[in-house]
Amino acid sequence: xxxxxxxxxxxxxxxxxxxxxxxxxxxxxxxxxxxxxxxxxxxxxxxxxxxxxxxxxxxxxxxxxxxxxxxxxxxxxxxxxxxxxxxxxxxxxxxxxxxxxxxxxxxxxxxxxxxxxxxxxxxxxxxxxxxxxxxxxxxxxxxxxxxxxxxxxxxxxxxxxxxxxxxxxxxxxxxxxxxxxxxxxxxxxxxxxxxxxxxxxxxxxxxxxxxxxxxxxxxxxxxxxxxxxxxxxxxxxxxxxxxxxxxxxxxxxxxxxxxxxxxxxxxxxxxxxxxxxxxxxxxxxxxxxxxxxxxxxxxxxxxxxxxxxxxxxxxxxxxxxxxxxxxxxxxxxxxxxxxxxxxxxxxxxxxxxxxxxxxxxxxxxxxxxxxxxxxxxxxxxxxxxxxxxxxxxxxxxxxxxxxxxxxxxxxxxxxxxxxxxxxxxxxxxxxxxxxxxxxxxxxxxxxxxxx
Amino acid sequence: xxxxxxxxxxxxxxxxxxxxxxxxxxxxxxxxxxxxxxxxxxxxxxxxxxxxxxxxxxxxxxxxxxxxxxxxxxxxxxxxxxxxxxxxxxxxxxxxxxxxxxxxxxxxxxxxxxxxxxxxxxxxxxxxxxxxxxxxxxxxxxxxxxxxxxxxxxxxxxxxxxxxxxxxxxxxxxxxxxxxxxxxxxxxxxxxxxxxxxxxxxxxxxxxxxxxxxxxxxxxxxxxxxxxxxxxxxxxxxxxxxxxxxxxxxxxxxxxxxxxxxxxxxxxxxxxxxxxxxxxxxxxxxxxxxxxxxxxxxxxxxxxxxxxxxxxxxxxxxxxxxxxxxxxxxxxxxxxxxxxxxxxxxxxxxxxxxxxxxxxxxxxxxxxxxxxxxxxxxxxxxxxxxxxxxxxxxxxxxxxxxxxxxxxxxxxxxxxxxxxxxxxxxxxxxxxxxxxxxxxxxxxxxxxxxx
Ligand SMILES: Cc1cc2nc3c(=O)[nH]c(=O)nc-3n(C[C@H](O)[C@H](O)[C@H](O)COP(=O)(O)OP(=O)(O)OC[C@H]3O[C@@H](n4cnc5c(N)ncnc54)[C@H](O)[C@@H]3O)c2cc1C
Ligand SMILES: Cc1cc2nc3c(=O)[nH]c(=O)nc-3n(C[C@H](O)[C@H](O)[C@H](O)COP(=O)(O)OP(=O)(O)OC[C@H]3O[C@@H](n4cnc5c(N)ncnc54)[C@H](O)[C@@H]3O)c2cc1C
Numbered sequence: 071x072x073x074x075x076x077x078x079x080x081x082x083x084x085x086x087x088x089x090x091x092x093x094x095x096x097x098x099x100x101x102x103x104x105x106x107x108x109x110x111x112x113x114x115x116x117x118x119x120x121x122x123x124x125x126x127x128x129x130x131x132x133x134x135x136x137x138x139x140x141x142x143x144x145x146x147x148x149x150x151x152x153x154x155x156x157x158x159x160x161x162x163x164x165x166x167x168x169x170x171x172x173x174x175x176x177x178x179x180x181x182x183x184x185x186x187x188x189x190x191x192x193x194x195x196x197x198x199x200x201x202x203x204x205x206x207x208x209x210x211x212x213x214x215x216x217x218x219x220x221x222x223x224x225x226x227x228x229x230x231x232x233x234x235x236x237x238x239x240x241x242x243x244x245x246x247x248x249x250x251x252x253x254x255x256x257x258x259x260x261x262x263x264x265x266x267x268x269x270x271x272x273x274x275x276x277x278x279x280x281x282x283x284x285x286x287x288x289x290x291x292x293x294x295x296x297x298x299x300x301x302x303x304x305x306x307x308x309x310x311x312x313x314x315x316x317x318x319x320x321x322x323x324x325x326x327x328x329x330x331x332x333x334x335x336x337x338x339x340x341x342x343x344x345x346x347x348x349x350x351x352x353x354x355x356x357x358x359x360x361x362x363x364x365x366x367x368x369x370x371x372x373x374x375x376x377x378x379x380x381x382x383x384x385x386x387x388x389x390x391x392x393x394x395x396x397x398x399x400x401x402x403x404x405x406x407x408x409x410x411x412x413x414x415x416x417x418x419x420x421x422x423x424x425x426x427x428x429x430x431x432x433x434x435x436x437x438x439x440x441x442x443x444x445x446x447x448x449x450x451x452x453x454x455x456x457x458x459x460x461x462x463x464x465x466x467x468x469x470x471x472x473x474x475x476x477x478x479x480x481x482x483x484x485x486x487x488x489x490x491x492x493x494x495x496x497x498x499x500x501x502x503x504x505x506x507x508x509x510x511x512x513x514x515x516x517x518x519x520x521x
Numbered sequence: 522x523x524x525x526x527x528x529x530x531x532x533x534x535x536x537x538x539x540x541x542x543x544x545x546x547x548x549x550x551x552x553x554x555x556x557x558x559x560x561x562x563x564x565x566x567x568x569x570x571x572x573x574x575x576x577x578x579x580x581x582x583x584x585x586x587x588x589x590x591x592x593x594x595x596x597x598x599x600x601x602x603x604x605x606x607x608x609x610x611x612x613x614x615x616x617x618x619x620x621x622x623x624x625x626x627x628x629x630x631x632x633x634x635x636x637x638x639x640x641x642x643x644x645x646x647x648x649x650x651x652x653x654x655x656x657x658x659x660x661x662x663x664x665x666x667x668x669x670x671x672x673x674x675x676x677x678x679x680x681x682x683x684x685x686x687x688x689x690x691x692x693x694x695x696x697x698x699x700x701x702x703x704x705x706x707x708x709x710x711x712x713x714x715x716x717x718x719x720x721x722x723x724x725x726x727x728x729x730x731x732x733x734x735x736x737x738x739x740x741x742x743x744x745x746x747x748x749x750x751x752x753x754x755x756x757x758x759x760x761x762x763x764x765x766x767x768x769x770x771x772x773x774x775x776x777x778x779x780x781x782x783x784x785x786x787x788x789x790x791x792x793x794x795x796x797x798x799x800x801x802x803x804x805x806x807x808x809x810x811x812x813x814x815x816x817x818x819x820x821x822x823x824x825x826x827x828x829x830x831x832x833x834x835x836x837x838x839x840x841x842x843x844x845x846x847x848x849x850x851x852x853x854x855x856x857x858x859x860x861x862x863x864x865x866x867x868x869x870x871x872x873x874x875x876x877x878x879x880x881x882x883x884x885x886x887x888x889x890x891x892x893x894x895x896x897x898x899x900x901x902x903x904x905x906x907x908x909x910x911x912x913x914x915x916x917x918x919x920x921x922x923x924x925x926x927x928x929x930x931x932x933x934x935x936x937x938x939x940x941x942x943x944x945x946x947x948x949x950x951x952x953x954x955x956x957x958x959x960x961x962x963x964x965x966x967x968x969x970x971x972x
Contacts, residue, residue, distance in 0.1 A: 120802075128710075137852075139856065156655055162746075166859075166861070167757075167758045168757055168758045168860060168861045169757075169859045169860055169861055169890075170757060171859075175798045191760050192760075194895050195748055212703065213703040213943055215708075219701065220700070224701055226675065226707065226710070227678055236719055236948075240948055242948050242949055242952070243949070244795065244944075244949065246857075246925075246926045247859050247924055248857040248858060248859055248889070248890050248891075248924075248925050248926055249671070249857070249860070249888075249889040249891070249927075250666055250670065250675055250886075250889045250890075250891050250929040250930055251857055251859050251892055251926040251928065252663065252664040252668065252714040252928050252929065252930055252931075252932055252933075252947055253715075253926050253927055253928050253933060253937075253944050253945065254933065254941055254944075254949070254950075254953050254971065255711055255715055255951065255953050255956055255957075256664075256677065256710050256711060256712070256714055257713070257721075259677070259707050259710035259950065260707060260710070260711055262707065263703040263705075263706070263707055264706055265751035268706075278760060280761070281760070290662055294880070303619045306618075306619055306620075306621060307619045308644075309619045309642050309732070310731070311731060318562075323768055325645065336714055348800070349799070349800055349801065350800065384855065406697075406699040406700070406702055407699060408617075408620045408622075408698050409619060409620055410617070410619045431715050434846055435701075437700075438699070438700035438701045439620075439699050439700055439701075440700070440701050446666065473698055473699075474697075474698045474699055475699055475701075475702040475703075475704050475854035476704055477702065477704050478699065478701040478703065479701055479703055480703075481703050482704060482705065483701075486704075490705055492705055492706050493705075494705055495694075497687075497691055497693050498694070498695065498705070498708065499705075501693070501708065501959060502705050502706050502708070504960075505706055505956060505959055506958035507959075508952060508953065508955035508956055508958075508959060509955075520705065
């Protein structure tokens with residue numbers, strides 16, 4: 071500890087037991103967290119390097135952290151570790167409208183960056199629902215997605231270059247500040263989604279897009295998830311490019327109804343929300359409305375303006391909190407399937423919920439086939455918690471069976487470690503471990519995560 | 522050789538010396554090629570696995586090849602190697618409009634895929650100028666770009682999953698068939714741009730987009746490259762999203778004029794071409810025309826329809842051949858700089874050309890800052906060839922000085938190996954070598970390339 075304190079200002083090192091406990095875990099259920107030795111809150115790259123040099127020397131595990139809004143335990147403490155929280159490195163260093171890039175420190179909150187670039191008529195598209203909390207470093211750590219990914223892509227597509235402190239304290243620059251570049255293996259993309267196991271991101275060069283127009287949203291209700299899934303397929307097959315295409319199942323619609331008294335019909339089996347930010351969104355809403363009706367929509371409500379669009383989206387935004395209110399605790403899954411299999415996934419989840427006598431609501435980035443089946447349970451009821459965990463696993467098995475992946479955007483962390491091995495198989499896993507060993511031969515960076 | 526023939530049909534193995542020589546190199550100048558032991562043209566994954574098993578056993582180098590349209594010597598033979606040409610594995614295995622993916626073998630020619638998906642109202646955007654020859658496997662090998670990347674992004678953004686035969690013959694599946702996924706390190710992206718040094722791609726899952734509308738093109742002439750560079754900056758800073766934004770310097774304009782008698786004014790120092798495939802391209806052309814004029818354009822010619830657009834693009838398409846006609850041989854560079862530095866690069870290249878008494882034409886994917894300074898020389902004139910090589914290196918040095926990269930889309934191959942070391946520095950290089958060793962511990966896969 072004294073070695074650690076040497077190179078750091080006093081206020082950067084916290085060791086109070088209560089503070090340590092409050093930093094020990096992210097927002098995932100069912101993920102064990104160890105007891106950290108210290109929390110370090112650096113403000114400068116040199117301080118990060120110091121922490122890693124000392125950690126390497128003393129073989130102390132280091133767990134990088136952003137806002138700890140993660141849903142897989144990836145930022146959870148391991149016993150005796152240094153929790154390296156990057157939240158104080160939160161400066162936007164540059165916004166360059168000509169080259170359409172932003173240069174940021176890792177602790178910048180996603181929404182803050184969005185605000186900053188909006189002032190230049192630009193946007194940083196990746197928009198996880200947690201955008202008002204989560205950091206760019208965390209987004210890079212998990213490879214975060216969001217609502218607008220169906221049109222604009224995920225975090226990986228927006229990270230052009232990185233400065234990374236390696237396990238031994240060396241500072242590595244990857245990538246570039248240019249729009250394109252193929253010089254050597256793509257280390258930048260390797261760091262995206264690596265969950266703090268390969269290095270600590272201390273600076274990122276991000277691509278920006280021109281700010282899109284205000285989107286117009288349509289809501290459509292369906293009497294079965296099969297019909298809603300069919301509508302999603304028709305919309306995508308017809309060549310539409312929605313700026314969002316979200317789906318809520320019966321359980322989540324009812325939960326929102328109960329919490330917010332939105333007056334959505336209780337008969338709704340699935341609610342589909344489609345948004346367009348094109349020059350003529352009205353025309354697209356009309357066309358998509360027709361496709362929804364052809365797929366069997368019982369009601370189609372196109373917004374007339376931005377305010378109405380926001381009202382329609384309110385149900386979606388309230389979804390997770392509404393499901394949390396059902397039983398106090400939720401376990402949010404993140405299975406992504408080919409979008410043609412969406413309806414099968416929804417029906418399968420409903421069957422799993424029935425069989426385990428559980429409430430499982432599904433909210434989905436339907437356009438991407440990325441679903442968040444959310445298991446609601448009472449954590450104090452041991453049997454129910456066991457069934458929740460069991461159903462969670464069955465949902466991942468179902469996702470794989472349908473040709474999908476166990477995680478579309480939340481990552482592996484500790485929650486899905488065993489499932490990663492199952493999805494990848496032994497050969498891929500061996501290569502991944504090989505890569506880990508190249509970057510972190512002593513295994514001090516976020517050990518026990520991902521693998 | 523007999524071990525090799527065992528698992529392969531007779532017609533798949535070529536050893537005739539003339540044939541070997543014709544397969545020994547790609548289209549790059551100044552890149553040495555060794556003498557291969559055999560060319561193997563597999564039709565099945567199992568045959569590829571056989572080749573790699575035998576090669577591993579006998580420690581024989583294997584060089585994967587597509588159409589050999591590469592411009593860095595990356596597909597060149599090394600002495601005693603097996604040239605593993607994937608061109609006969611050229612089936613489009615699946616086109617799925619709902620999930621917007623195509624599954625292809627590596628030997629599918631880029632233009633063939635484009636044609637096949639167009640029938641479903643879809644597009645595979647990455648469009649290298651060599652699209653009528655080059656293969657998807659080669660595109661993945663180099664991380665190819667093209668004209669429409671300024672709007673639609675590069676190859677890396679469209680590769681969702683891969684089947685790869687590893688150095689020891691094992692078959693690895695990476696990635697997914699879903700729109701999103703973050704399960705483990707992104708091995709898929711690691712293979713993109715790895716130039717055949719990590720494994721042999723035998724199947725790719727590619728993302729497709731809805732087919733864009735027909736684009737409308739505007740041409741603008743400038744009396745200085747600074748003015749043209751300024752126009753590019755103004756267009757991008759104003760938030761436009763051109764579907765192409767190409768630039769030709771005075772030398773390439775004159776070369777095209779001479780070859781095609783296009784009647785472009787000889788006073789033109791730079792020609793800018795901007796395309797839009799939006800619903801109202803006319804409005805955008807008008808706005809962009811204004812920006813060009815504000816930047817000092819001497820003439821602005823907006824196309825009225827598709828035919829006129831094609832005419833304007835003809836000059837751009839003829840650029841490389843026209844430059845080749847100047848002196849018989851060209852050496853095509855691929856420096857990418859932040860787009861705000863474009864004018865400085867153009868001026869610097871002109872200065873280098875003057876100093877070395879050479880003709881160097883620049884054609885650029887200007888919207889991306891990706892330039893192709895093309896050195897024209899007489900290969901039989903030893904002194905001129907030396908100066909050509911020297912100027913090529915000076916251009917890369919200039920690119921790095923301007924905050925750019927030595928390769929925007931063509932890759933490193935043998936041509937830029939030394940320069941890669943200079944761009945990356947020792948730490949990144951060490952990590953890259955470490956990754957190489959994880960995938961190819963015996964060093965049999967395309968040895969001597971990239972590093
Ligand atoms: C209500 C809610 C809604 C959500 N919605 C979405 C959504 O729509 N889409 C989505 O993708 N996710 C979503 N999430 C999950 C979570 O917000 C994202 O995973 C987010 O990217 C985490 O960012 P963070 O700053 O909280 O990182 P943390 O949770 O602190 O860390 C996440 C991972 O990144 C690593 N890390 C953090 N900073 C660095 C760094 N500087 N260098 C290296 N590694 C680092 C950590 O070690 C950890 O492995 C949601 C979460 C909540 C609670
Ligand atoms: C006139 C002309 C214009 C061009 N314009 C462009 C342009 O606009 N943009 C651009 O990016 N490039 C351009 N190029 C360069 C070239 O066409 C691209 O690099 C292309 O991607 C090469 O494809 P190929 O099939 O010819 O591959 P090759 O040249 O045969 O191989 C390229 C690399 O990929 C590897 N490789 C090939 N197949 C496989 C496989 N199945 N598995 C693993 N590795 C493999 C090889 O080992 C090699 O390292 C141009 C070339 C020419 C001649």
